[in-house]
Amino acid sequence: xxxxxxxxxxxxxxxxxxxxxxxxxxxxxxxxxxxxxxxxxxxxxxxxxxxxxxxxxxxxxxxxxxxxxxxxxxxxxxxxxxxxxxxxxxxxxxxxxxxxxxxxxxxxxxxxxxxxxxxxxxxxxxxxxxxxxxxxxxxxxxxxxxxxxxxxxxxxxxxxxxxxxxxxxxxxxxxxxxxxxxxxxxxxxxxxxxxxxxxxxxxxxxxxxxxxxxxxxxxxxxxxxxxxxxxxxxxxxxxxxxxxxxxxxxxxxxxxxxxxxxxxxxxxxxxxxx
Amino acid sequence: xxxxxxxxxxxxxxxxxxxxxxxxxxxxxxxxxxxxxxxxxxxxxxxxxxxxxxxxxxxxxxxxxxxxxxxxxxxxxxxxxxxxxxxxxxxxxxxxxxxxxxxxxxxxxxxxxxxxxxxxxxxxxxxxxxxxxxxxxxxxxxxxxxxxxxxxxxxxxxxxxxxxxxxxxxxxxxxxxxxxxxxxxxxxxxxxxxxxxxxxxxxxxxxxxxxxxxxxxxxxxxxxxxxxxxxxxxxxxxxxxxxxxxxxxxxxxxxxxxxxxxxxxxxxxxxxxxxxxxxxxxxxxxxxxxxxxxxxxxxxxxxxxxxxxxxxxxxxxxxxxxxxxxxxxxxxxxxxxxxxxxxxxxxxxxxxxxxxxxxxxx
Numbered sequence: 001x002x003x004x005x006x007x008x009x010x011x012x013x014x015x016x017x018x019x020x021x022x023x024x025x026x027x028x029x030x031x032x033x034x035x036x037x038x039x040x041x042x043x044x045x046x047x048x049x050x051x052x053x054x055x056x057x058x059x060x061x062x063x064x065x066x067x068x069x070x071x072x073x074x075x076x077x078x079x080x081x082x083x084x085x086x087x088x089x090x091x092x093x094x095x096x097x098x099x100x101x102x103x104x105x106x107x108x109x110x111x112x113x114x115x116x117x118x119x120x121x122x123x124x125x126x127x128x129x130x131x132x133x134x135x136x137x138x139x140x141x142x143x144x145x146x147x148x149x150x151x152x153x154x155x156x157x158x159x160x161x162x163x164x165x166x167x168x169x170x171x172x173x174x175x176x177x178x179x180x181x182x183x184x185x186x187x188x189x190x191x192x193x194x195x196x197x198x199x200x201x202x203x204x205x206x207x208x209x210x211x212x213x214x215x216x217x218x219x220x221x222x223x224x225x226x227x228x229x230x231x232x233x234x235x236x237x238x239x240x241x242x243x244x245x246x247x248x249x250x251x252x253x254x255x256x257x258x259x260x261x262x263x264x265x266x267x268x269x270x271x272x273x274x
Numbered sequence: 275x276x277x278x279x280x281x282x283x284x285x286x287x288x289x290x291x292x293x294x295x296x297x298x299x300x301x302x303x304x305x306x307x308x309x310x311x312x313x314x315x316x317x318x319x320x321x322x323x324x325x326x327x328x329x330x331x332x333x334x335x336x337x338x339x340x341x342x343x344x345x346x347x348x349x350x351x352x353x354x355x356x357x358x359x360x361x362x363x364x365x366x367x368x369x370x371x372x373x374x375x376x377x378x379x380x381x382x383x384x385x386x387x388x389x390x391x392x393x394x395x396x397x398x399x400x401x402x403x404x405x406x407x408x409x410x411x412x413x414x415x416x417x418x419x420x421x422x423x424x425x426x427x428x429x430x431x432x433x434x435x436x437x438x439x440x441x442x443x444x445x446x447x448x449x450x451x452x453x454x455x456x457x458x459x460x461x462x463x464x465x466x467x468x469x470x471x472x473x474x475x476x477x478x479x480x481x482x483x484x485x486x487x488x489x490x491x492x493x494x495x496x497x498x499x500x501x502x503x504x505x506x507x508x509x510x511x512x513x514x515x516x517x518x519x520x521x522x523x524x525x526x527x528x529x530x531x532x533x534x535x536x537x538x539x540x541x542x543x544x545x546x547x548x549x550x551x552x553x554x555x556x557x558x559x560x561x562x563x564x565x566x567x568x569x570x571x572x573x574x575x576x577x578x579x580x581x582x583x584x585x586x587x588x589x590x591x592x593x594x595x596x597x598x599x600x601x602x603x604x605x606x607x608x609x610x611x612x613x614x615x616x617x618x619x620x621x622x623x624x625x626x627x628x629x630x631x632x633x634x635x636x
Contacts, residue, residue, distance in 0.1 A: 208608030210595065
């Protein structure tokens, strides 16, 4: 109650001072006050940087929902594996799973620009075309606005020049992906799109061999499934600097050196020089 | 005793030859007890009951630590404990840990569930060597995390191995040096040699192009050499697979550490350093409850989680999904699917330890 009173005071003060900007000020003023009262929330990334994230909080006293690495900022331990998840939706071949036992973390939350795509620019009623026309040669024209928002687009590293935007994104509903029939697919179910080409991976993912699931390990238990794009950046899946389909990461600290040892140079020595 | 008692059981005047037979091993046929024995027995019972009375008094004292220590002196090997004794031990430990760590700590004693045989699989091609599993394990399993020698314990080791290469300029290398006639030069380039791997690698970013990574922890063998050598039988294989340790019965002799071919076991040479705020309050008796000084510990596949159907901590944090866990008796589980479909190997299979930890690759 006391806090509320302070906020009201602050808001009232701002409102009287600059009436025209009162709405903006009200939103801006309480934020620092709240930050000062509560500690800065710890947010850590889950699989790769730039994909799903999780905010640290306590489930019950002394038990956090997640522990984050102080070195790399990666999620290191899950207290609650299902936090912030929604049911995965229909997936072929997974019908035998009990209702609600396959959950995913919605990607749409993270993709902040996504709701805008279909309404602001790619609404199908743009100034240039109605209905929109797409380049006949299926080559994306350089688009500085788009590249500024999604830097990976400048140099698309997927398909080795043999695919373009509209092979994955829906033509008129840009906040959706597209399947083989041209039907829209949610960003939360990228597996329906990726499996078009990567069928072997989809099969392994469905059986839990490829990719990652957390929660209950029994075959019919409730699991949070990590979807394709939580681990792979679809605009940059091939990169010469690494040798796997996964982006490079900073490793966690190395183990303690044996007693009396100053460094681990002995590990670099080979019995036979080469 | 037997010789003394026999004349009383068998009067000499009736059947002298029968009396030469030794006393029967059958308890029903035992000789009648002497009054001296009764006296000793009564005395023993008296002293025992007085001891137990003291124990009862001690366990009711306010100091949970002292009560637990006192109780532990009279505790049996976990496998021999009755359900009531297990419940008592559990209560004692919960009180002790809750007081010590300043939060509500639970000590689970759930037994192996029928129809479950735990199995683990690791995709050796996917591992990027980020060591997140190592630190997840520490966060989950209450290992010692001090900074002085021997105070930092990690159960998982990630081994970095160089990729081998065959190059033209090395054609002349090899034994004898400069000629390379006997082994052909290039054959001496490392190509994933385990014993020359690195544990302490620290590059800016992983995976490195010229390296592969191999995480190693307890393999939960079906024929565990560590169990064979344990002189106090404190380490044993549970019915659902994992090899566990009753820390209270461990004498710290480290025979198991010598016997393990996978370098999986660690000893608390010092008093474990476990900060209160980092302590995981969800524990299992045979799993991650805080250990004491001088006992051996190792991976137990997060019994406190897996007995309640939750994935182990290392599986949950692996960012590339290289770690897989499941029930080997369930043909639909991920591990069963991997064994059915992928190329699988066991580490040091030639030792006939039959690990339930499988390495595989796509």
